[in-house]
Amino acid sequence: MISxxxxxxxxxxxxxxxxxxxxxxxxxxxHSALSLILVMVSLAGLYLLMGAEFIxxxxxxxxxxxVMVLFTFVIMLLNAGVEERTNFSKLATFGGVPLAxxxxxxxxxxxxxxxxxxxxxxxxxxxxxxRELSMLLFSTFVYPFELTSFLILVxxxxxxxxxxxxx
Amino acid sequence: MPILENLWIIPLLPLLGSAINGLFGAKWSKAIVNxxxxxxxxxxxxxxxxxxxxxxxxxxxxxxxxxxxWIVAGSFRAGFDLQLDQLTVVMLLVVTGVGFLIHIYSTGYxxxxxxxxxxxxxxxxxxxxxxxxxxxxxxxxxxxxxxGVGLCSYLLIGLYFLKKSAADAGKKAFIVNRIGDFGFMLGxxxxxxxxxxxxFQTVFAKAATWQPEAMGQFGTMTVACLLLFVGATxxxxxxxxxxxxxxAMEGPTPVSALIHAATMxxxxxxxxxxxxxxxxxxxxxxxxxxxxxxxxxxxxxxxxLVQSDIKKVLAYSxxxxxxxxxxxxGVGAFGAGVFHLMTHAFFKALLFLSAGSVIHAMGGEQDxxxxxGLSKKIKVTFVCMLFGTIAIAGFPxxxxxxxxxxxxxxxxxxENGGKVLYGVGLLAAVLTSFYMFRLIRLTFxxxxxxxxxxxxxxxxxxxxxxxxxxxxxxxxxxGWFAAPxxxxxxxxxxxFLSPVFGSGESAGAESASLEHILSGVAVAAAFAxxxxxxxxxxxxxxxxxxxxxxxxxxxxxxxxxxxxAAIVRPLVWLxxxxxxxxxxxxxxxxxxxxxxxxAAAVGDTVRHTQSGNTRSYAVWVVVGxxxxxxxxxxxxxxxxxxGGVR
Amino acid sequence: xxxTNYYVILSAILFGLGVLAFVFKRNIITIFMAIExxxxxxxxxxxxxxxxxxxxxxxxxxxxVILVAAAEAAVGLGIIIxxxxxxxxxxxxxxxxxxx
Numbered sequence: 001m002i003s004x005x006x007x008x009x010x011x012x013x014x015x016x017x018x019x020x021x022x023x024x025x026x027x028x029x030x031h032s033a034l035s036l037i038l039v040m041v042s043l044a045g046l047y048l049l050m051g052a053e054f055i056x057x058x059x060x061x062x063x064x065x066x067v068m069v070l071f072t073f074v075i076m077l078l079n080a081g082v083e084e085r086t087n088f089s090k091l092a093t094f095g096g097v098p099l100a101x102x103x104x105x106x107x108x109x110x111x112x113x114x115x116x117x118x119x120x121x122x123x124x125x126x127x128x129x130x131r132e133l134s135m136l137l138f139s140t141f142v143y144p145f146e147l148t149s150f151l152i153l154v155x156x157x158x159x160x161x162x163x164x165x166x167x
Numbered sequence: 168m169p170i171l172e173n174l175w176i177i178p179l180l181p182l183l184g185s186a187i188n189g190l191f192g193a194k195w196s197k198a199i200v201n202x203x204x205x206x207x208x209x210x211x212x213x214x215x216x217x218x219x220x221x222x223x224x225x226x227x228x229x230x231x232x233x234x235x236x237w238i239v240a241g242s243f244r245a246g247f248d249l250q251l252d253q254l255t256v257v258m259l260l261v262v263t264g265v266g267f268l269i270h271i272y273s274t275g276y277x278x279x280x281x282x283x284x285x286x287x288x289x290x291x292x293x294x295x296x297x298x299x300x301x302x303x304x305x306x307x308x309x310x311x312x313x314x315g316v317g318l319c320s321y322l323l324i325g326l327y328f329l330k331k332s333a334a335d336a337g338k339k340a341f342i343v344n345r346i347g348d349f350g351f352m353l354g355x356x357x358x359x360x361x362x363x364x365x366x367f368q369t370v371f372a373k374a375a376t377w378q379p380e381a382m383g384q385f386g387t388m389t390v391a392c393l394l395l396f397v398g399a400t401x402x403x404x405x406x407x408x409x410x411x412x413x414x415a416m417e418g419p420t421p422v423s424a425l426i427h428a429a430t431m432x433x434x435x436x437x438x439x440x441x442x443x444x445x446x447x448x449x450x451x452x453x454x455x456x457x458x459x460x461x462x463x464x465x466x467x468x469x470x471x472l473v474q475s476d477i478k479k480v481l482a483y484s485x486x487x488x489x490x491x492x493x494x495x496x497g498v499g500a501f502g503a504g505v506f507h508l509m510t511h512a513f514f515k516a517l518l519f520l521s522a523g524s525v526i527h528a529m530g531g532e533q534d535x536x537x538x539x540g541l542s543k544k545i546k547v548t549f550v551c552m553l554f555g556t557i558a559i560a561g562f563p564x565x566x567x568x569x570x571x572x573x574x575x576x577x578x579x580x581x582e583n584g585g586k587v588l589y590g591v592g593l594l595a596a597v598l599t600s601f602y603m604f605r606l607i608r609l610t611f612x613x614x615x616x617x618x619x620x621x622x623x624x625x626x627x628x629x630x631x632x633x634x635x636x637x638x639x640x641x642x643x644x645x646g647w648f649a650a651p652x653x654x655x656x657x658x659x660x661x662x663f664l665s666p667v668f669g670s671g672e673s674a675g676a677e678s679a680s681l682e683h684i685l686s687g688v689a690v691a692a693a694f695a696x697x698x699x700x701x702x703x704x705x706x707x708x709x710x711x712x713x714x715x716x717x718x719x720x721x722x723x724x725x726x727x728x729x730x731x732a733a734i735v736r737p738l739v740w741l742x743x744x745x746x747x748x749x750x751x752x753x754x755x756x757x758x759x760x761x762x763x764x765x766a767a768a769v770g771d772t773v774r775h776t777q778s779g780n781t782r783s784y785a786v787w788v789v790v791g792x793x794x795x796x797x798x799x800x801x802x803x804x805x806x807x808x809x810g811g812v813r
Numbered sequence: 814x815x816x817t818n819y820y821v822i823l824s825a826i827l828f829g830l831g832v833l834a835f836v837f838k839r840n841i842i843t844i845f846m847a848i849e850x851x852x853x854x855x856x857x858x859x860x861x862x863x864x865x866x867x868x869x870x871x872x873x874x875x876x877x878v879i880l881v882a883a884a885e886a887a888v889g890l891g892i893i894i895x896x897x898x899x900x901x902x903x904x905x906x907x908x909x910x911x912x913x
Binding site for chain 1: 814815818819820821822823824825826827828829830831832833834836837838839840842843845846847849850853856857858860861863864869870872873875876877879880881882883884885886887888890891892893894895897903904906907
């Protein structure tokens with residue numbers, strides 16, 4: 001029979017899709033931002049469902065708590081209003097949907113084809129506990145880790161320089 | 168210095184003379200140009216004499232030396248190889264000797280003409296190529312000389328290139344020659360394919376082992392010989408490629424004498440004589456040669472009967488006499504053909520140079536109807552021309568009597584209608600005698616038909632008359648080598664050439680008397696022509712209207728017009744409408760322009776992607792992603808496209 | 814248990830929706846959010862595979878993606894602010910100085 005896990009999965013999946021669709025359909029960017037937050041939270045839930053609790057936590061904290069907040073600040077800073085209905089690109093109008101479907105379709109088909117034999121993700125969090133992750137992070141992936149920290153520093157400086165008012 | 172070892176000196180000297188005159192002559196005085204041109208030719212003649220002396224003293228062994236490799240491709244080798252045997256001796260002495268005399272003559276004739284240094288440069292260049300042709304020991308080198316003399320002929324005919332008729336005549340000569348050369352080349356290819364080489368030694372040795380082909384059979388040898396003969400018809404102005412020779416009279420008279428009488432046009436005869444081994448193995452080809460020669464001899468003689476330009480008469484006479492030479496080769500009497508070649512060189516050069524002297528005396532007039540009564544005014548020229556005329560008519564003891572006689576005798580004795588060939592040849596002899604004496608009568612006798620106040624008739628200077636006299640002497644004595652055969656002695660000329668051609672017809676006692684009879688008939692024929700000419704062209708002559716047969720002959724049977732309509736016009740039409748408009752402008756230009764237009768069209772289409780519209784760019788990003796992912800995932804995806812789970 | 818495929822299909826759907834938003838929306842900030850959506854979809858796939866294969870490398874990668882996305886968001890929004898001040902509009906179709 002349908003297990004509880006599956007039900008929760010579908011609920012969360014539906015929420016995520018609903019959020020994504022809402023992001024497209026809303027006209028005010030702030031509404032789109034809120035939809036995106038919904039998507040991220042659902043995804044965090046899905047991570048938890050899969051047993052990747054650290055990732056779920058990082059998702060909420062970093063994405064939901066920092067990135068989206070930043071988005072919201074910028075929207076309010078720039079006083080973004082309702083989106084204009086300009087339409088200069090015929091190509092985008094007519095070609096957009098088919099192309100998006102094509103892209104998604106290719107990826108889906110490709111991944112479906114090659115992952116049929118994979119076992120379902122385990123719900124146990126043993127493998128992906130914080131301890132395990134950090135072991136990996138500081139041994140095999142220490143070089144990317146250090147680089148990424150450097151990257152964040154550069155990003156911060158860049159953002160400061162870019163957003164200065166002109167003197 | 169042994170000349171024989173260094174045979175290349177003989178052609179090289181005129182080449183140097185040509186180069187020096189060509190490069191520097193424009194700035195030099197006539198005297199320096201003269202000394203370069205005459206010096207190179209004269210020394211070349213002396214070297215030729217020395218080479219002959221060495222040859223004879225060395226026991227007359229055929230001499231051949233390879234100087235350097237020119238073409239080496241696989242097993243094929245064509246080198247700069249020169250040879251000397253008895254046939255070459257004859258040709259060599261004729262070319263250098265007569266050539267030198269004509270060079271001397273030209274210093275007088277061309278003294279007041281434009282392009283003096285150019286003339287001598289080309290003339291020397293011609294000598295170079297002709298000597299290469301004569302000395303060559305393989306067909307390829309011969310062909311180099313062949314083509315080269317054709318080139319010089321073009322250059323010299325069109326010496327006065329600002330005159331349209333001269334330029335046209337030069338082009339005509341070159342193009343008609345080219346048609347013949349095409350046949351020659353095909354013949355050479357066939358020979359190479361059959362024998363694997365184009366050296367005379369190799370080819371003739373191999374060909375001698377072949378079975379002679381039957382009459383009427385068109386085997387390899389026959390076809391090759393026929394193709395070579397096509398080349399000879401072009402170069403030696405036989406039917407149907409003779410049309411360039413009368414037009415070639417546009418060139419200065421020494422050119423007509425040297426190239427179109429004594430040397431270049433005889434190259435075809437020389438080539439056929441040299442290839443006698445091949446021809447004797449192909450009776451069909453020889454028969455064709457004989458018929459064409461005979462027909463040309465008669466045909467050209469008929470045209471010469473009514474011409475009014477003194478040089479044109481001599482031109483058609485040359486065509487006719489060349490026909491005799493080919494007739495001789497065609498019936499197997501190669502020695503007789505070469506003999507006639509030599510005597511013809513003497514008397515035809517003499518006739519042309521004398522005509523040039525007359526023209527010079529008349530201040531450029533060439534129409535015989537505007538001359539008359541010149542015999543007293545220009546005595547030396549008159550006597551020399553008379554010598555030449557008597558020679559060509561075939562009166563003994565002048566040279567052509569012996570040569571023409573042996574040809575007609577050989578024709579009479581040949582198989583397959585030799586009597587007919589003899590008859591036509593005899594008829595042509597009658598006509599020859601007639602039109603030559605007609606020329607003498609119109610030019611030198613009768614009352615003068617020119618205005619004495621306008622034309623100041625004067626004898627030519629020494630450098631023109633001395634060569635005339637030397638040639639007149641040779642026209643008289645040149646045949647005496649063969650004279651003893653008349654009274655049962657040896658024909659020294661044929662004997663000299665016998666190592667090359669094999670011993671000819673053995674003259675038994677019975678055929679000796681037949682020969683006497685035929686000689687008598689020939690002389691009678693010459694007399695007949697003389698009498699008729701004297702009768703018709705007496706003291707007062709008037710130029711009549713041209714109608715009927717006369718008109719046909721005067722317009723040369725309209726052959727040029729026929730060629731123009733049947734061959735030239737269609738070709739020009741083809742060139743203009745097909746090759747130019749369709750192939751060149753349409754396809755080739757179209758392809759090139761098409762590429763450019765295509766590139767422009769592609770650019771015109773692709774530029775729409777650069778719209779400046781950001782959202783379009785976003786779409787293009789997605790398109791690119793699809794393409795890349797498609798390529799990457801293709802191995803995974805494509806079983807899916809063909810349905811079903813594998 | 815939820816089969817891995819389901820997670821993967823969901824990831825693909827979210828990615829496709831992100832592409833749609835990227836192509837159709839006109840506000841530059843919204844487009845940026847679509848990019849974030851696409852990154853999230855990819856993260857989901859990573860985690861799913863990581864769990865399915867039993868190796869934690871995928872999740873480390875997810876960490877990096879999140880980190881880089883954050884940095885990118887910071888810099889990108891800075892640029893957006895500048896552009897918006899300059900062109901006085903947040904409509905991406907007004908950024909068309911290259912148009913003929």
